[in-house]
Amino acid sequence: MESITYKGNKYLYVGTRHRLTKKIEYYVDPTPIVDDSMDVTNWRYEILTVIRYRWLVRKLSQYAKVQYHIGLYFIASVHKLSEKQLLEKAKWAGTSIGYCIRVL
Numbered sequence: 001m002e003s004i005t006y007k008g009n010k011y012l013y014v015g016t017r018h019r020l021t022k023k024i025e026y027y028v029d030p031t032p033i034v035d036d037s038m039d040v041t042n043w044r045y046e047i048l049t050v051i052r053y054r055w056l057v058r059k060l061s062q063y064a065k066v067q068y069h070i071g072l073y074f075i076a077s078v079h080k081l082s083e084k085q086l087l088e089k090a091k092w093a094g095t096s097i098g099y100c101i102r103v104l
Contacts, residue, residue: 003027004048006068011048012083014090021057022064025050028075028090030083035076043080047073047093077103 003012011027032043053064073093
């Protein structure tokens with residue numbers, strides 16, 4: 001998997017986490033958004049989360065469909081990141097470190 005397009009934006013494939021009832025795919029947007037919400041200007045890179053439920057779960061529940069989430073996780077950086085740095089940091093999405101991955 002290389003990349004996907006969602007709502008007009010291209011997202012780069014980061015990786016997949018496998019769970020018992022679902023698999024979660026992570027994609028990152030390589031074009032940053034300027035975030036002036038703090039005292040310093042940050043570059044914010046959005047992470048797209050795609051949840052795909054397993055076959056048995058889809059058969060048992062009518063609500064188990066493919067779900068797309070933007071904004072659950074993001075990367076905040078003081079400097080613009082290269083594609084290699086971006087993919088390296090985005091691999092931490094979905095772990096116990098929280099919703100924001102801060103790069104100084």
